[in-house]
Amino acid sequence: MTKHTSRHLISLDDLADSEVRDIVGHGAALARRAADGDGVTGTALAGDVVGVYFRRTSTRTRTAFSAGALRLGAGLVTYGPDDLQLNTGETTEDTGRVMSRMLDVLVARTAGDMREMRAWAAQRRMAVVNAMSAEEHPTQGLTDLTTLTGRFGTVDGLTVVYVGEGNNSAAALALGLSRYRGVRLELRTPPGYGLSGTVLARARKSAAEHGSAVSERHDLHDLPADIDAVYTTRWQTTGTSKPDPRWRTVFAPFQVTARLMEGSPKAVFMHDLPAHRGEEVTAEVLDGPASIAFEQAENKLYSAMAVLEWSRALSA
Structure with missing residues:
Protein backbone atom coordinates (compact mmCIF):
# COMPACT_ATOMS: atom_id res chain seq x y z
CA MET A 1 0.00 0.00 0.00
CA THR A 2 1.27 3.50 -0.83
CA LYS A 3 0.78 6.68 1.12
CA HIS A 4 1.81 10.32 0.85
CA THR A 5 4.91 11.63 2.58
CA SER A 6 4.88 15.36 3.31
CA ARG A 7 8.05 17.32 2.52
CA HIS A 8 8.75 20.97 3.34
CA LEU A 9 10.25 23.67 1.14
CA ILE A 10 11.35 26.57 3.31
CA SER A 11 14.69 27.32 1.63
CA LEU A 12 16.39 25.95 -1.47
CA ASP A 13 19.14 24.91 0.92
CA ASP A 14 16.66 22.34 2.26
CA LEU A 15 16.75 20.46 -1.04
CA ALA A 16 19.30 17.99 -2.32
CA ASP A 17 20.72 18.64 -5.80
CA SER A 18 18.65 15.77 -7.15
CA GLU A 19 15.47 17.28 -5.71
CA VAL A 20 16.17 20.67 -7.29
CA ARG A 21 16.74 19.02 -10.67
CA ASP A 22 13.68 16.78 -10.33
CA ILE A 23 11.34 19.68 -9.50
CA VAL A 24 12.79 21.87 -12.25
CA GLY A 25 12.72 19.04 -14.79
CA HIS A 26 9.10 18.22 -13.99
CA GLY A 27 8.08 21.87 -14.21
CA ALA A 28 9.81 22.21 -17.58
CA ALA A 29 8.09 19.04 -18.81
CA LEU A 30 4.70 20.44 -17.81
CA ALA A 31 5.50 23.66 -19.66
CA ARG A 32 6.36 21.66 -22.80
CA ARG A 33 3.10 19.75 -22.53
CA ALA A 34 1.18 23.00 -22.27
CA ALA A 35 3.02 24.44 -25.27
CA ASP A 36 2.13 21.33 -27.27
CA GLY A 37 -1.55 21.80 -26.44
CA ASP A 38 -1.74 18.89 -24.04
CA GLY A 39 -3.57 19.20 -20.77
CA VAL A 40 -1.66 19.97 -17.60
CA THR A 41 -4.06 18.40 -15.13
CA GLY A 42 -3.80 15.30 -13.03
CA THR A 43 -4.87 13.47 -9.90
CA ALA A 44 -1.61 13.50 -7.91
CA LEU A 45 -3.25 15.52 -5.11
CA ALA A 46 -6.74 14.02 -5.33
CA GLY A 47 -8.25 13.96 -1.87
CA ASP A 48 -5.72 16.45 -0.49
CA VAL A 49 -6.54 19.90 0.88
CA VAL A 50 -4.12 22.75 0.19
CA GLY A 51 -4.19 25.89 2.33
CA VAL A 52 -3.03 29.15 0.75
CA TYR A 53 -2.15 31.85 3.30
CA PHE A 54 -0.85 35.19 2.04
CA ARG A 55 -0.16 38.13 4.32
CA ARG A 56 1.31 40.14 1.44
CA THR A 57 0.01 40.94 -2.02
CA SER A 58 0.54 38.42 -4.79
CA THR A 59 -0.66 37.94 -8.34
CA ARG A 60 1.52 35.22 -9.87
CA THR A 61 2.51 33.06 -6.89
CA ARG A 62 -0.92 32.94 -5.28
CA THR A 63 -2.67 32.26 -8.59
CA ALA A 64 -0.08 29.66 -9.59
CA PHE A 65 -0.38 27.61 -6.41
CA SER A 66 -4.16 27.94 -6.25
CA ALA A 67 -4.65 26.96 -9.88
CA GLY A 68 -1.95 24.30 -9.63
CA ALA A 69 -3.60 22.66 -6.62
CA LEU A 70 -6.97 22.60 -8.39
CA ARG A 71 -5.42 21.21 -11.58
CA LEU A 72 -3.90 18.38 -9.54
CA GLY A 73 -7.22 17.46 -7.96
CA ALA A 74 -6.82 19.05 -4.53
CA GLY A 75 -9.36 21.04 -2.57
CA LEU A 76 -8.43 24.60 -1.65
CA VAL A 77 -8.76 26.73 1.48
CA THR A 78 -7.59 30.34 1.21
CA TYR A 79 -6.73 32.78 3.98
CA GLY A 80 -6.20 36.52 3.86
CA PRO A 81 -3.86 38.46 6.15
CA ASP A 82 -6.50 39.00 8.85
CA ASP A 83 -8.24 35.63 8.80
CA LEU A 84 -6.28 33.59 11.35
CA GLN A 85 -6.29 33.75 15.14
CA LEU A 86 -2.62 34.65 14.99
CA ASN A 87 -4.00 38.19 14.96
CA THR A 88 -5.63 37.66 18.36
CA GLY A 89 -2.62 36.14 20.08
CA GLU A 90 -2.63 32.45 19.23
CA THR A 91 0.93 31.21 19.03
CA THR A 92 2.61 30.27 15.78
CA GLU A 93 3.25 26.79 17.15
CA ASP A 94 -0.40 26.19 18.06
CA THR A 95 -1.54 27.46 14.67
CA GLY A 96 0.76 24.99 12.94
CA ARG A 97 -0.34 22.09 15.13
CA VAL A 98 -4.01 22.76 14.36
CA MET A 99 -3.52 23.30 10.61
CA SER A 100 -1.46 20.13 10.29
CA ARG A 101 -4.50 18.15 11.45
CA MET A 102 -6.73 19.61 8.74
CA LEU A 103 -4.51 20.46 5.76
CA ASP A 104 -2.14 18.38 3.67
CA VAL A 105 -0.13 21.33 2.32
CA LEU A 106 0.20 24.93 3.52
CA VAL A 107 1.55 27.45 0.99
CA ALA A 108 2.42 30.64 2.87
CA ARG A 109 3.74 34.13 2.12
CA THR A 110 4.64 36.04 5.26
CA ALA A 111 7.39 38.47 4.11
CA GLY A 112 8.85 37.94 7.60
CA ASP A 113 11.77 35.74 8.54
CA MET A 114 11.67 31.98 8.11
CA ARG A 115 11.34 31.10 11.79
CA GLU A 116 7.55 31.13 11.65
CA MET A 117 7.49 28.74 8.70
CA ARG A 118 10.07 26.53 10.40
CA ALA A 119 7.73 26.36 13.40
CA TRP A 120 4.83 25.32 11.18
CA ALA A 121 7.06 22.69 9.61
CA ALA A 122 7.89 21.08 12.97
CA GLN A 123 5.56 18.16 12.19
CA ARG A 124 5.30 15.45 9.52
CA ARG A 125 1.63 15.55 8.61
CA MET A 126 1.37 18.80 6.61
CA ALA A 127 3.86 20.00 3.99
CA VAL A 128 4.86 23.66 4.32
CA VAL A 129 5.89 25.65 1.22
CA ASN A 130 7.52 29.07 1.50
CA ALA A 131 5.83 31.28 -1.09
CA MET A 132 8.08 34.18 -0.08
CA SER A 133 9.81 35.30 3.08
CA ALA A 134 12.01 38.30 3.71
CA GLU A 135 15.21 36.32 3.20
CA GLU A 136 14.33 34.14 0.24
CA HIS A 137 11.72 33.42 -2.45
CA PRO A 138 12.50 29.74 -3.15
CA THR A 139 9.54 29.02 -5.41
Whole structure:
Protein backbone atom coordinates (compact mmCIF):
# COMPACT_ATOMS: atom_id res chain seq x y z
CA MET A 1 0.00 0.00 0.00
CA THR A 2 1.27 3.50 -0.83
CA LYS A 3 0.78 6.68 1.12
CA HIS A 4 1.81 10.32 0.85
CA THR A 5 4.91 11.63 2.58
CA SER A 6 4.88 15.36 3.31
CA ARG A 7 8.05 17.32 2.52
CA HIS A 8 8.75 20.97 3.34
CA LEU A 9 10.25 23.67 1.14
CA ILE A 10 11.35 26.57 3.31
CA SER A 11 14.69 27.32 1.63
CA LEU A 12 16.39 25.95 -1.47
CA ASP A 13 19.14 24.91 0.92
CA ASP A 14 16.66 22.34 2.26
CA LEU A 15 16.75 20.46 -1.04
CA ALA A 16 19.30 17.99 -2.32
CA ASP A 17 20.72 18.64 -5.80
CA SER A 18 18.65 15.77 -7.15
CA GLU A 19 15.47 17.28 -5.71
CA VAL A 20 16.17 20.67 -7.29
CA ARG A 21 16.74 19.02 -10.67
CA ASP A 22 13.68 16.78 -10.33
CA ILE A 23 11.34 19.68 -9.50
CA VAL A 24 12.79 21.87 -12.25
CA GLY A 25 12.72 19.04 -14.79
CA HIS A 26 9.10 18.22 -13.99
CA GLY A 27 8.08 21.87 -14.21
CA ALA A 28 9.81 22.21 -17.58
CA ALA A 29 8.09 19.04 -18.81
CA LEU A 30 4.70 20.44 -17.81
CA ALA A 31 5.50 23.66 -19.66
CA ARG A 32 6.36 21.66 -22.80
CA ARG A 33 3.10 19.75 -22.53
CA ALA A 34 1.18 23.00 -22.27
CA ALA A 35 3.02 24.44 -25.27
CA ASP A 36 2.13 21.33 -27.27
CA GLY A 37 -1.55 21.80 -26.44
CA ASP A 38 -1.74 18.89 -24.04
CA GLY A 39 -3.57 19.20 -20.77
CA VAL A 40 -1.66 19.97 -17.60
CA THR A 41 -4.06 18.40 -15.13
CA GLY A 42 -3.80 15.30 -13.03
CA THR A 43 -4.87 13.47 -9.90
CA ALA A 44 -1.61 13.50 -7.91
CA LEU A 45 -3.25 15.52 -5.11
CA ALA A 46 -6.74 14.02 -5.33
CA GLY A 47 -8.25 13.96 -1.87
CA ASP A 48 -5.72 16.45 -0.49
CA VAL A 49 -6.54 19.90 0.88
CA VAL A 50 -4.12 22.75 0.19
CA GLY A 51 -4.19 25.89 2.33
CA VAL A 52 -3.03 29.15 0.75
CA TYR A 53 -2.15 31.85 3.30
CA PHE A 54 -0.85 35.19 2.04
CA ARG A 55 -0.16 38.13 4.32
CA ARG A 56 1.31 40.14 1.44
CA THR A 57 0.01 40.94 -2.02
CA SER A 58 0.54 38.42 -4.79
CA THR A 59 -0.66 37.94 -8.34
CA ARG A 60 1.52 35.22 -9.87
CA THR A 61 2.51 33.06 -6.89
CA ARG A 62 -0.92 32.94 -5.28
CA THR A 63 -2.67 32.26 -8.59
CA ALA A 64 -0.08 29.66 -9.59
CA PHE A 65 -0.38 27.61 -6.41
CA SER A 66 -4.16 27.94 -6.25
CA ALA A 67 -4.65 26.96 -9.88
CA GLY A 68 -1.95 24.30 -9.63
CA ALA A 69 -3.60 22.66 -6.62
CA LEU A 70 -6.97 22.60 -8.39
CA ARG A 71 -5.42 21.21 -11.58
CA LEU A 72 -3.90 18.38 -9.54
CA GLY A 73 -7.22 17.46 -7.96
CA ALA A 74 -6.82 19.05 -4.53
CA GLY A 75 -9.36 21.04 -2.57
CA LEU A 76 -8.43 24.60 -1.65
CA VAL A 77 -8.76 26.73 1.48
CA THR A 78 -7.59 30.34 1.21
CA TYR A 79 -6.73 32.78 3.98
CA GLY A 80 -6.20 36.52 3.86
CA PRO A 81 -3.86 38.46 6.15
CA ASP A 82 -6.50 39.00 8.85
CA ASP A 83 -8.24 35.63 8.80
CA LEU A 84 -6.28 33.59 11.35
CA GLN A 85 -6.29 33.75 15.14
CA LEU A 86 -2.62 34.65 14.99
CA ASN A 87 -4.00 38.19 14.96
CA THR A 88 -5.63 37.66 18.36
CA GLY A 89 -2.62 36.14 20.08
CA GLU A 90 -2.63 32.45 19.23
CA THR A 91 0.93 31.21 19.03
CA THR A 92 2.61 30.27 15.78
CA GLU A 93 3.25 26.79 17.15
CA ASP A 94 -0.40 26.19 18.06
CA THR A 95 -1.54 27.46 14.67
CA GLY A 96 0.76 24.99 12.94
CA ARG A 97 -0.34 22.09 15.13
CA VAL A 98 -4.01 22.76 14.36
CA MET A 99 -3.52 23.30 10.61
CA SER A 100 -1.46 20.13 10.29
CA ARG A 101 -4.50 18.15 11.45
CA MET A 102 -6.73 19.61 8.74
CA LEU A 103 -4.51 20.46 5.76
CA ASP A 104 -2.14 18.38 3.67
CA VAL A 105 -0.13 21.33 2.32
CA LEU A 106 0.20 24.93 3.52
CA VAL A 107 1.55 27.45 0.99
CA ALA A 108 2.42 30.64 2.87
CA ARG A 109 3.74 34.13 2.12
CA THR A 110 4.64 36.04 5.26
CA ALA A 111 7.39 38.47 4.11
CA GLY A 112 8.85 37.94 7.60
CA ASP A 113 11.77 35.74 8.54
CA MET A 114 11.67 31.98 8.11
CA ARG A 115 11.34 31.10 11.79
CA GLU A 116 7.55 31.13 11.65
CA MET A 117 7.49 28.74 8.70
CA ARG A 118 10.07 26.53 10.40
CA ALA A 119 7.73 26.36 13.40
CA TRP A 120 4.83 25.32 11.18
CA ALA A 121 7.06 22.69 9.61
CA ALA A 122 7.89 21.08 12.97
CA GLN A 123 5.56 18.16 12.19
CA ARG A 124 5.30 15.45 9.52
CA ARG A 125 1.63 15.55 8.61
CA MET A 126 1.37 18.80 6.61
CA ALA A 127 3.86 20.00 3.99
CA VAL A 128 4.86 23.66 4.32
CA VAL A 129 5.89 25.65 1.22
CA ASN A 130 7.52 29.07 1.50
CA ALA A 131 5.83 31.28 -1.09
CA MET A 132 8.08 34.18 -0.08
CA SER A 133 9.81 35.30 3.08
CA ALA A 134 12.01 38.30 3.71
CA GLU A 135 15.21 36.32 3.20
CA GLU A 136 14.33 34.14 0.24
CA HIS A 137 11.72 33.42 -2.45
CA PRO A 138 12.50 29.74 -3.15
CA THR A 139 9.54 29.02 -5.41
CA GLN A 140 10.55 31.98 -7.59
CA GLY A 141 14.03 30.51 -7.83
CA LEU A 142 12.61 27.18 -9.00
CA THR A 143 10.47 29.02 -11.55
CA ASP A 144 13.55 30.82 -12.87
CA LEU A 145 15.45 27.54 -13.21
CA THR A 146 12.43 26.01 -14.97
CA THR A 147 12.36 28.94 -17.40
CA LEU A 148 16.08 28.71 -18.15
CA THR A 149 15.77 24.96 -18.67
CA GLY A 150 12.91 25.44 -21.11
CA ARG A 151 14.77 28.11 -23.05
CA PHE A 152 18.28 26.59 -23.14
CA GLY A 153 17.65 22.89 -22.55
CA THR A 154 19.87 22.95 -19.45
CA VAL A 155 21.03 25.34 -16.78
CA ASP A 156 24.54 23.90 -16.71
CA GLY A 157 27.11 26.21 -18.28
CA LEU A 158 24.94 29.34 -18.47
CA THR A 159 26.12 32.88 -17.76
CA VAL A 160 23.51 34.99 -15.97
CA VAL A 161 23.78 38.65 -14.95
CA TYR A 162 21.43 39.86 -12.25
CA VAL A 163 20.96 43.64 -12.09
CA GLY A 164 19.28 45.32 -9.11
CA GLU A 165 18.71 44.93 -5.39
CA GLY A 166 20.01 41.83 -3.63
CA ASN A 167 16.50 40.93 -2.50
CA ASN A 168 14.76 37.61 -1.78
CA SER A 169 14.40 36.77 -5.49
CA ALA A 170 18.10 37.42 -6.02
CA ALA A 171 18.88 35.21 -3.03
CA ALA A 172 16.86 32.34 -4.46
CA LEU A 173 18.42 32.82 -7.90
CA ALA A 174 21.92 32.62 -6.40
CA LEU A 175 21.13 29.60 -4.25
CA GLY A 176 19.47 27.84 -7.21
CA LEU A 177 21.98 28.57 -9.96
CA SER A 178 24.88 27.57 -7.71
CA ARG A 179 23.53 23.99 -7.70
CA TYR A 180 24.35 23.59 -11.40
CA ARG A 181 27.69 22.91 -13.05
CA GLY A 182 29.74 25.47 -14.93
CA VAL A 183 27.35 28.34 -14.20
CA ARG A 184 28.54 31.92 -13.94
CA LEU A 185 26.30 34.29 -12.00
CA GLU A 186 27.27 37.94 -11.73
CA LEU A 187 25.21 40.05 -9.34
CA ARG A 188 25.40 43.77 -10.08
CA THR A 189 23.74 45.47 -7.14
CA PRO A 190 23.53 49.13 -6.01
CA PRO A 191 25.97 50.09 -3.25
CA GLY A 192 24.42 49.32 0.11
CA TYR A 193 21.76 47.06 -1.44
CA GLY A 194 23.68 43.89 -2.13
CA LEU A 195 22.90 40.29 -1.35
CA SER A 196 23.19 39.43 2.32
CA GLY A 197 26.65 38.24 3.29
CA THR A 198 25.25 34.98 4.63
CA VAL A 199 23.40 34.12 1.42
CA LEU A 200 26.34 35.16 -0.74
CA ALA A 201 28.67 32.92 1.26
CA ARG A 202 26.27 29.98 0.98
CA ALA A 203 25.87 30.46 -2.77
CA ARG A 204 29.62 30.77 -3.32
CA LYS A 205 30.29 27.62 -1.30
CA SER A 206 27.72 25.67 -3.31
CA ALA A 207 29.03 27.09 -6.58
CA ALA A 208 32.59 26.03 -5.74
CA GLU A 209 31.37 22.50 -5.09
CA HIS A 210 29.77 22.43 -8.56
CA GLY A 211 32.53 24.08 -10.56
CA SER A 212 30.52 27.29 -10.87
CA ALA A 213 31.09 30.89 -9.79
CA VAL A 214 28.98 33.53 -8.03
CA SER A 215 30.33 37.08 -7.82
CA GLU A 216 28.95 40.48 -6.83
CA ARG A 217 29.91 44.01 -7.87
CA HIS A 218 28.26 47.37 -7.35
CA ASP A 219 28.58 48.74 -10.88
CA LEU A 220 27.77 47.77 -14.47
CA HIS A 221 31.30 47.99 -15.85
CA ASP A 222 33.04 45.09 -17.60
CA LEU A 223 30.00 42.91 -18.10
CA PRO A 224 30.68 39.47 -19.60
CA ALA A 225 30.48 39.27 -23.39
CA ASP A 226 28.73 35.91 -23.46
CA ILE A 227 25.66 36.57 -21.32
CA ASP A 228 22.80 34.11 -21.75
CA ALA A 229 20.27 35.91 -19.53
CA VAL A 230 19.92 39.35 -17.94
CA TYR A 231 17.60 39.33 -14.93
CA THR A 232 16.13 42.16 -12.88
CA THR A 233 13.38 42.67 -10.30
CA ARG A 234 11.33 45.67 -9.24
CA TRP A 235 13.17 48.20 -7.11
CA GLN A 236 10.54 48.13 -4.36
CA THR A 237 10.42 44.54 -3.09
CA THR A 238 6.93 43.45 -2.04
CA GLY A 239 6.24 44.29 1.59
CA THR A 240 9.35 46.41 2.12
CA SER A 241 10.40 50.04 2.08
CA LYS A 242 13.76 51.79 1.98
CA PRO A 243 14.75 54.15 4.79
CA ASP A 244 17.01 56.29 2.59
CA PRO A 245 14.82 58.89 0.79
CA ARG A 246 17.52 59.21 -1.91
CA TRP A 247 17.57 55.54 -2.79
CA ARG A 248 16.29 56.12 -6.34
CA THR A 249 19.43 58.08 -7.15
CA VAL A 250 21.53 55.09 -6.07
CA PHE A 251 19.42 52.68 -8.12
CA ALA A 252 19.14 54.77 -11.30
CA PRO A 253 22.40 53.54 -12.93
CA PHE A 254 21.14 49.95 -12.60
CA GLN A 255 18.22 50.27 -14.99
CA VAL A 256 18.15 47.59 -17.69
CA THR A 257 18.09 49.45 -20.99
CA ALA A 258 18.32 48.55 -24.67
CA ARG A 259 21.92 49.73 -24.62
CA LEU A 260 22.78 47.29 -21.86
CA MET A 261 21.11 44.43 -23.75
CA GLU A 262 22.89 45.34 -27.01
CA GLY A 263 26.14 44.23 -25.43
CA SER A 264 24.82 40.64 -25.47
CA PRO A 265 22.55 40.36 -28.51
CA LYS A 266 21.76 36.68 -27.85
CA ALA A 267 20.77 37.20 -24.22
CA VAL A 268 17.19 36.82 -23.03
CA PHE A 269 15.67 39.23 -20.53
CA MET A 270 13.99 37.94 -17.37
CA HIS A 271 11.89 39.69 -14.72
CA ASP A 272 9.94 38.12 -11.87
CA LEU A 273 7.17 40.78 -12.18
CA PRO A 274 5.43 43.01 -11.33
CA ALA A 275 7.45 45.45 -13.42
CA HIS A 276 7.61 49.22 -13.31
CA ARG A 277 8.49 50.35 -16.81
CA GLY A 278 10.84 53.28 -16.71
CA GLU A 279 12.33 52.28 -13.35
CA GLU A 280 14.21 48.96 -13.18
CA VAL A 281 13.66 48.29 -16.90
CA THR A 282 12.61 50.29 -19.92
CA ALA A 283 9.44 49.39 -21.80
CA GLU A 284 11.59 48.81 -24.88
CA VAL A 285 13.33 45.90 -23.14
CA LEU A 286 10.43 44.44 -21.17
CA ASP A 287 8.13 44.40 -24.20
CA GLY A 288 10.88 43.68 -26.71
CA PRO A 289 11.83 40.48 -28.53
CA ALA A 290 14.47 39.40 -26.01
CA SER A 291 12.02 39.44 -23.11
CA ILE A 292 10.75 36.11 -21.78
CA ALA A 293 9.27 37.71 -18.63
CA PHE A 294 5.71 36.62 -19.36
CA GLU A 295 6.81 33.12 -20.31
CA GLN A 296 8.59 33.13 -16.96
CA ALA A 297 5.34 34.21 -15.27
CA GLU A 298 3.41 31.37 -16.91
CA ASN A 299 6.04 28.95 -15.73
CA LYS A 300 5.08 29.84 -12.17
CA LEU A 301 2.06 27.58 -12.65
CA TYR A 302 4.05 24.61 -13.90
CA SER A 303 6.74 25.06 -11.28
CA ALA A 304 4.10 25.35 -8.54
CA MET A 305 2.51 22.11 -9.71
CA ALA A 306 5.90 20.42 -9.63
CA VAL A 307 6.52 21.71 -6.09
CA LEU A 308 3.11 20.54 -4.91
CA GLU A 309 3.61 17.07 -6.34
CA TRP A 310 7.08 16.88 -4.77
CA SER A 311 5.72 18.03 -1.41
CA ARG A 312 3.24 15.15 -1.38
CA ALA A 313 5.40 12.35 -2.76
CA LEU A 314 4.13 8.80 -2.68
CA SER A 315 6.04 6.30 -0.57
CA ALA A 316 5.68 2.55 -0.25
